């Protein structure tokens with residue numbers, strides 16, 4: 001599930017990788033990339049061409065029946081919102097807005113107990129605020145999170161089963177300027193596993209059989 005910002009572009013790249021690895025992804029594009037951001041828009045246009053050339057279907061609307069999604073897909077990649085999510089804007093969205101619908105679909109998929117499909121979020125679970133995380137407690141709790149460059153402040157509350165850091169591309173000059181905590185990569189590894197603490201509640205016990 002891809003949003004209309006850079007997080008969504010990462011989702012499209014993920015689909016391309018999955019296809020090359022022999023999986024059969026489908027992209028649900030919540031909205032086209034914003035044309036007023038020319039660099040990103042160019043990337044989006046190129047990625048769209050690539051994924052179509054790989055025969056990856058791009059849907060612009062989701063099936064209304066969640067069970068159809070879970071029956072046909074074994075894993076959901078959440079690339080709807082990353083750090084560009086604006087929680088105030090979200091609160092003002094009309095009920096039938098497509099972003100709201102996408103976030104609700106993720107929530108429903110996250111709640112499914114029988115035939116559960118894990119959600120992997122890119123950089124930040126959609127609906128979480130970069131600094132204050134799952135601020136109202138009603139957004140998704142994905143099984144896996146891949147933080148890009150460094151975990152964001154808000155994900156201290158991430159209690160999913162797997163947490164990785166990826167995206168080793170922060171120049172040291174920026175690191176020194178902003179004092180970003182980037183965990184150390186081992187040799188040529190592209191991922192760093194971060195220990196997570198699965199909070200033992202009835203819900204997580206059911207989810208992860210802890």
Ligand SMILES: NC(=O)C1=CN([C@@H]2O[C@H](COP(=O)(O)OP(=O)(O)OC[C@H]3O[C@@H](n4cnc5c(N)ncnc54)[C@H](O)[C@@H]3O)[C@@H](O)[C@H]2O)[C@H](O)CC1
Pocket residue numbers: 003004005006007008010034080081082083084085086087088089090091093099122123124148149167
């Ligand atoms: N930029 C970098 O150097 C890096 C970015 N990374 C990845 O990029 C995202 C952040 O990308 P950005 O485009 O800034 O934001 P998002 O993708 O999160 O989405 C913004 C998108 O959604 C719209 N929007 C925001 N809030 C709402 C709302 N409440 N309702 C409706 N629409 C909303 C907004 O207008 C935009 O169109 C980051 O998380 C990474 O995945 C990497 O970190 C590498 C470096």
